[in-house]
Amino acid sequence: xxxxxxxxxxxxxxxxxxxxxxxxxxxxxxxxxxxxxxxxxxxxxxxxxxxxxxxxxxxxx
Amino acid sequence: xxxxxxxxxxxxxxxxxxxxxxxxxxxxxxxxxxxxxxxxxxxxxxxxxxxxxxxxxxxxxxxxxxxxxxxxxxxxxxxxxxxxxxxxxxxxxxxxxxxxxxxxxxxxxxxxxxxxxxxxxxxxxxxxxxxxxxxxxxxxxxxxxxxxxxxxxxxxxxxxxxxxxxxxxxxxxxxxxxxxxxxxxxxxxxxxxxxxxxxxxxxxxxxxxxxxxxxxxxxxxxxxxxxxxxxxxxxxxxxxxxxxxxxxxxxxxxxxxxxxxxxxxxxxxxxxxxxxxxxxxxxxxxxxxxxxxxxxxxxxxxxxxxxxxxxxxxxxxxxxxxxxxxxxxxxxxxxxxxxxxxxxxxxxxxxxxxxxxxxxxxxxxxxxxxxxxxxxxxxxxxxxxxxxxxxxxxxxxxxxxxxxxxxxxxxxxxxxxxxxxxxxxxxxxxxxxxxxxxxxxxxxxxxxxxxxxxxxxxxxxxxxxxxxxxxxxxxxxxxxxxxxxxxxxxxxxxxxxxxxxxxxxxxxxxxxxxxxxxxxxxxxxxxxxxxxxxxxxxxxxxxxxxxxxxxxxxxxxxxxxxxxxxxxxxxxxxxxxxxxxxxxxxxxxxxxxxxxxxxxxxxxxxxxxxxxxxxxxxxxxxxxxxxx
Numbered sequence: 015x016x017x018x019x020x021x022x023x024x025x026x027x028x029x030x031x032x033x034x035x036x037x038x039x040x041x042x043x044x045x046x047x048x049x050x051x052x053x054x055x056x057x058x059x060x061x062x063x064x065x066x067x068x069x070x071x072x073x074x075x
Numbered sequence: 076x077x078x079x080x081x082x083x084x085x086x087x088x089x090x091x092x093x094x095x096x097x098x099x100x101x102x103x104x105x106x107x108x109x110x111x112x113x114x115x116x117x118x119x120x121x122x123x124x125x126x127x128x129x130x131x132x133x134x135x136x137x138x139x140x141x142x143x144x145x146x147x148x149x150x151x152x153x154x155x156x157x158x159x160x161x162x163x164x165x166x167x168x169x170x171x172x173x174x175x176x177x178x179x180x181x182x183x184x185x186x187x188x189x190x191x192x193x194x195x196x197x198x199x200x201x202x203x204x205x206x207x208x209x210x211x212x213x214x215x216x217x218x219x220x221x222x223x224x225x226x227x228x229x230x231x232x233x234x235x236x237x238x239x240x241x242x243x244x245x246x247x248x249x250x251x252x253x254x255x256x257x258x259x260x261x262x263x264x265x266x267x268x269x270x271x272x273x274x275x276x277x278x279x280x281x282x283x284x285x286x287x288x289x290x291x292x293x294x295x296x297x298x299x300x301x302x303x304x305x306x307x308x309x310x311x312x313x314x315x316x317x318x319x320x321x322x323x324x325x326x327x328x329x330x331x332x333x334x335x336x337x338x339x340x341x342x343x344x345x346x347x348x349x350x351x352x353x354x355x356x357x358x359x360x361x362x363x364x365x366x367x368x369x370x371x372x373x374x375x376x377x378x379x380x381x382x383x384x385x386x387x388x389x390x391x392x393x394x395x396x397x398x399x400x401x402x403x404x405x406x407x408x409x410x411x412x413x414x415x416x417x418x419x420x421x422x423x424x425x426x427x428x429x430x431x432x433x434x435x436x437x438x439x440x441x442x443x444x445x446x447x448x449x450x451x452x453x454x455x456x457x458x459x460x461x462x463x464x465x466x467x468x469x470x471x472x473x474x475x476x477x478x479x480x481x482x483x484x485x486x487x488x489x490x491x492x493x494x495x496x497x498x499x500x501x502x503x504x505x506x507x508x509x510x511x512x513x514x515x516x517x518x519x520x521x522x523x524x525x526x527x528x529x530x531x532x533x534x535x536x537x538x539x540x541x542x543x544x545x546x547x548x549x550x551x552x553x554x555x556x557x558x559x560x561x562x563x564x565x566x567x568x569x570x571x572x573x574x575x576x577x578x579x580x581x582x583x584x585x586x587x588x589x590x591x592x593x594x595x596x597x598x599x600x601x602x603x604x605x606x607x608x609x610x611x612x613x614x615x616x617x618x619x620x621x622x623x624x625x626x627x628x629x630x631x632x633x634x635x636x637x638x639x640x641x642x643x644x645x646x647x648x649x650x651x652x653x654x655x656x657x658x659x660x661x662x663x664x665x666x667x668x669x670x671x672x673x674x675x676x677x678x679x680x681x682x683x684x685x686x687x688x689x690x691x692x693x694x695x696x697x698x699x700x701x702x703x
Contacts, residue, residue: 037574038577040576041667047606051602061595
């Protein structure tokens with residue numbers, strides 16, 4: 015092998031991507047919220063999404 | 076005469092013939108030159124005093140040329156203005172004979188040849204002949220002085236005085252000589268050979284030291300002690316005290332000239348040092364000169380060291396800005412060929428591209444030299460490169476000498492001379508300096524392709540074996556005009572196994588409309604949730620925009636029991652929509668593999684870029700840079 019360091023680096027990259035894939039890691043993020051009250055189950059309207067009420071423009075024709 | 080032994084007609088000593096075809100020999104006792112006449116030996120003259128022996132070859136030396144054993148049986152010695160050379164008569168074990176020439180320890184083997192065309196009565200340097208499809212060029216025309224003979228020769232040769240020789244070379248180290256010593260010129264053809272490849276035995280015993288014949292002398296001008304390491308080969312020796320250039324061949328060391336220098340220059344490699352080159356052969360450092368060029372009106376100087384080995388001859392070490400080259404003269408004349416907009420030279424099957432032309436002036440000299448060294452001497456230099464080699468021609472009005480240099484680092488030079496400390500760091504890029512990444516980019520791309528292949532294989536495996544476990548799927552409807560609470564939660568579902576991504580897909584029947592979904596994937600027991608919103612819009616007509624479907628990937632969801640809170644939104648006057656929510660676990664994703672591919676591509680791209688950048692900077696210094 016003429017480039018042992020590169021081969022090691024490449025192997026680590028492939029090992030990392032395999033592990034990340036297995037663990038379900040993603041390049042996209044979603045907002046994580048802790049301690050959502052259990053009452054949401056019974057009263058979904060009481061929960062306010064982080065994204066609710068934002069002004070949105072959806073375009074269209 | 077058939078016998079191989081006779082008695083000297085002059086002194087009666089026994090005369091032994093090594094070769095039955097010999098016409099002439101010399102008596103080892105009385106030095107009479109003897110010629111065979113029918114059955115008798117006749118004395119035709121006497122061998123005069125010959126100069127000090129400096130060739131390692133002697134009569135009786137044995138060797139091998141092209142797998143044929145030979146023995147040296149005779150010798151003709153010539154002298155000319157810039158030195159002398161030996162023509163050793165060699166006899167092969169099949170009875171044929173040829174000539175081994177030793178000119179300042181550069182060796183050629185040649186044989187009498189039938190000229191393909193009538194030979195001219197006179198030739199000039201640079202004249203070319205096409206013989207057998209090979210271009211021979213006259214590289215030197217030498218009027219030599221016959222100095223003496225010894226041993227057995229294939230013809231009578233004892234009464235010569237001045238003799239004219241024309242030496243010819245080719246681009247593949249073939250060699251020729253037109254000998255004008257007789258009324259009709261005769262041709263010898265052969266090739267340049269290395270000392271080592273002749274496997275010579277029974278060489279002359281060394282005078283002193285392991286490699287050199289050292290003579291200790293004193294300067295006739297100032298009395299300073301001088302050392303002649305290559306005595307017999309050197310033509311000039313420089314007194315370090317008074318800067319007199321002396322005739323090294325003159326026993327009295329006649330002063331040829333004195334030169335002025337602005338300052339004393341101390342060579343970074345001490346004269347007298349011994350270093351190992353060419354597979355461990357010892358070379359003595361015997362000379363030093365500084366040469367200067369004023370290319371681009373910017374004076375630049377470099378140093379040249381002269382190395383000497385008694386068997387292998389002279390070599391050179393040049394250094395410029397910490398860049399070293401090990402140089403030796405080339406026994407060939409390269410073919411000049413066009414190469415696009417550039418010029419090139421072809422030698423021994425290799426093409427060298429013209430890099431620089433300059434006029435070099437010798438400004439400082441020290442030590443001894445095998446030529447008449449002269450401060451202020453100017454040479455036109457052309458450098459052709461094929462990294463890590465540099466092919467150079469040095470021209471004066473009288474001759475052109477070709478030499479081949481191979482790049483060395485200062486560390487290698489220091490190691491070869493076993494010098495303490497470390498060499499000065501190299502600055503800038505030199506013409507034939509190997510690029511640090513030269514040759515690496517290609518092999519690195521090959522490794523990269525292998526890694527990418529493995530990555531694609533991994534991606535296929537993940538795609539084939541990803542769980543893609545269906546966790547939930549249900550269809551809903553939403554009408555913004557209903558006026559009821561839009562938000563609701565789904566039934567709970569279990570996410571099992573190791574942490575994995577969860578994909579939530581939305582498939583709607585929207586058409587020329589939009590909807591927004593506030594979504595929260597909530598762990599029933601821990602209260603931890605993933606909150607996100609997705610817009611879905613789909614418009615179609617003359618053009619199509621958006622999509623009625625969408626999905627979101629929630630990364631690394633821990634196992635547990637989950638439900639989804641859903642809160643759709645639409646324009647208040649919009650018609651109702653039907654939509655399906657589908658939740659899957661462990662869905663293959665290409666994003667990570669694309670990231671990995673990018674990471675794998677970075678090193679070879681960087682290496683390729685650095686190699687290209689190095690070549691660009693190298694050629695920016697060339698006379699033939701496109702920038703100039």
